[in-house]
Amino acid sequence: MKEHQGLKKAVLGATFCGVALLWTGCRPTFDEPVRDTTGEGGEPGAGYTVQCSGWFPDWIARSAPPEGEQSFQLAQGYPLGIPVAEGGEITGWEPFEATTSASWLNHDFRQEAQRLDYLEALKQYVLEDLAPYDFVPQNEALSGKTHWYHVPMMTSGFFPREPRHGLTEERGLRASEQSWLSADAGAYGIGLYNKLGGYTVGQVFRHPDPMQAEPGKGQFIDGTVVVKVLFAEYDPSSIVGPDPLLHSPAWQIQAPDDSSGDTFEVRLLQMDVAVKDPRSAETGWVFATYVYDESLPAASPGDRWYNLTPIGLAWGNDPDVTSNGDPDLDENWINPSVPSPFAGMTGKHGRLNGPVDNPESSCISCHSTAQVNEELAGTGVFMPYKGAGFIPGSSCSEQEKMNWFRNIQGSEPFGITTQNTGFCGLTNPPRPTPPVYPLDYSLQLQLALALSKGLGHPNPCLGTIPSEHLPENNRLLIQRQVTLGAMPANQLEKRSTRGKGSSVRRLESGLPSWEQLGMYAELKKGDKEEGR
Template sequence: MRNVQGTLIRALAITTPLLTTAAQAGVYPDFGFKPSEQEYDGPLFQLSQTYPTSAPPASALPAFFKLLPKERNNDFETWRAYMDAVKDYCLEGNVENDWNVQKNKVRGWFHMPWQHYGPLGREGIHGLTKEAQIQPKQLAPTQTTSGQTYAVGIYNDIGAYTIGQVWKDPSNPNPDFTSKPNSFANGTVVCKPLFADVDRSQVPFLQNPVLWQGYITKTFDSGDRVVKEVALIQMDIAVRDTRIDETGWIFGTFQYNGAITGKPGWDNLVPVGIMWGNDPQDNGNDYSNPKPTETRINPNLKQTAINANTRELPPTHLGWNGRLNGPVDNPVSSCMSCHMTGEYPQLAIMNPTFQANPPAVGSPEWMRWFQNIPAGQPFSEGTKSTDYSLQLAGGLANFYDWKCNQGGVFVDGKNACQKASQLKLMLKGSVDMDDIQPVQRDPSLMELLE
């Protein structure tokens, strides 16, 4: 096979009409949307992609592993020291370098490849990808207009080793490395800051904001892009920990509150909570709160711990029935519920409501999205798990969408484009595409279904 590292990317830059620029400094493109020099003349985003070629030793485990509570319960104060330490781990060496993670002299951080592709793909200033729409009153009663969210995720060296194994052959990525009996290695850490394009005057906790420039769409429904300021609103963390029997993962979320220090800064990120399981026994709906005036904490949850300090945490909607989610996340889901659907091919939708006839709330069909799935176990039969990584799942979908548009590629003796056609037949008629928010759609799947 010829060397694809240069030809693959050059072909991508020429043949992908959804990209304004497919810029690259290494094997994989850095971003898909570059602002004009008239709009922006500063430094451009570069993908951190020198993935470790050997597995980091056990001694490389983050120091905060020692702070995991011996008795895990829903009392958040037992988790505070752990969450503070994970936040410090994510911020150290990154904040002072404006999240140009290649310049971090404390520890190595890396990005997931193939996030540049498609209409939601990486922009060229900070590498932000487009995520969810912000609904009116989702953030605060005074927030009467909608908005949009952008984010960038990074993986520590332990997680990056697995990424490098999956993408070792750029023309033939292999999700076997994240699917049983494999998974991301113990000690993998993922950090993802999220930024809001919203009328900040309507959101009290966005006072004294941390602002980034991004080359983003004018509105959530627009395809036209403009250089615009976005405000830090949330940071998500995920930690692979083999001591967690329920799922093998810990997820946490921080919310920005500009009143904490009285000045802009990443120190204004306060913990919302932490979760290590989906509480599959709890099928109630009494604590769901999509338009919050208060934070409703469900005391019956055993695998979620929510910060009850109302002096630091602004009212937030959380996830379904009080499970953990951040302010710009889906209030009828949870951090783990969304992420455990990561797989390839992507047969699963991310949420039970994303279909024409959603199951009854709390029914066994609904609770499929709130089970506890062990690390590396796929959500759907016949797929490969991407081990709670939606970025990896999306990157694989993006890659094969591009390859199929170029004539197809063979994987395990079967044509990936034929697999996509079979998927189309499976889902056609069972899902009303108009009922799925565009940001939740798998780009390759959506093109096939239309």
């Protein structure tokens, strides 16, 4: 409790909000994470440790990683947007503008000859910022490029964040589906959103009390990029033939419910990238899937993050394709050069999927179910709050299964499936109106809302936030006028916030401080625009 009580004296700030020649503000975060005791789901109690580095918990675990060892921190300094100023005073915030100059926009995914270039541009966009820092976005300050954020409140329920790298358990790998495995294995993943996506995540979770989250704000800006890296539980004795993950990037993680704190190894298997691309008339999104390729040489000694070969692209569900081998798949494209251990691992009727994904679904199909039914908020339900399953149930007819392969925009709800039909039939077909809110293909937002607002799991970090930094008391977050004044870059000093060499710029005393502004401000004359 000593750490907990001392938190109210902590200096808070937000990280990595700068863009070219522009002051921006971010959600408050703690310079140093604070740990406290809590119940299993974040409710009052004991037996678990919660770590807080901002409004929302980093993780909740039965056994906390020892001090000095790897511990996950949630990247939650969500950008507030573009400040609106009058007479040198901030009067509000406006959303960021859509990306118009991103590298992938130089390639047209609708043209087959340009698809590999499009995939390569997305891969480079993600990896150049995250791979050098082992996908820890707080270290991104060293590169001064893109800013990345996690989704909060994925710390309870069925597959909560583990405390070393923030991974959540995914659908397991099955030997019956994987020719290179002789035994089933666990799969784990973590997702991040670029600055445009982080803005929307912060709009949904505008208040540290998750019961006040606003799913109606869950619509993303064109240029939003989401990346998810997925790892396989690594056991060489269960691998048949040549090891396809022999030199793959490896992490040590631990199960959140394991009281021993023992770790086990997982290795990079798959990377998914989704981009809000205005050229996708069918859904508004383009999904890309990559798989680790052991046959490629390392990009540099010891660096295998770039050993990712694309499986393919999808920008629609091909709703007219109803059988295997149909030659008319024209909204999904599969790379003919997929590494041999993972070749042929497609989704329903040949649609895009990765080795971790369910073969009865597809990337876009699964994500199209992202919605929540606010009528059931706080009732302690999960499936009804979501409204529909990720994939059609095994009892569904083939005609009913095709409900999951409709092309819908992210601003349109998927629809509600009913229990008395085995969650197969849609009510209010095909697109109900609020209180069912679409979440623009974000299953992470859906899960966070379902765990916190649907099941009523509380935020155990609420009591650690100094009252002056709550939205109702913080003048910046509630958009009261705040004088900025001139803040020359040479009047900024650096302060370490995470690990060796990681730093952000902090305002010197005498200038408007965090306590006055509710944010860090950062000016980087050399910064490039977010889309680059």
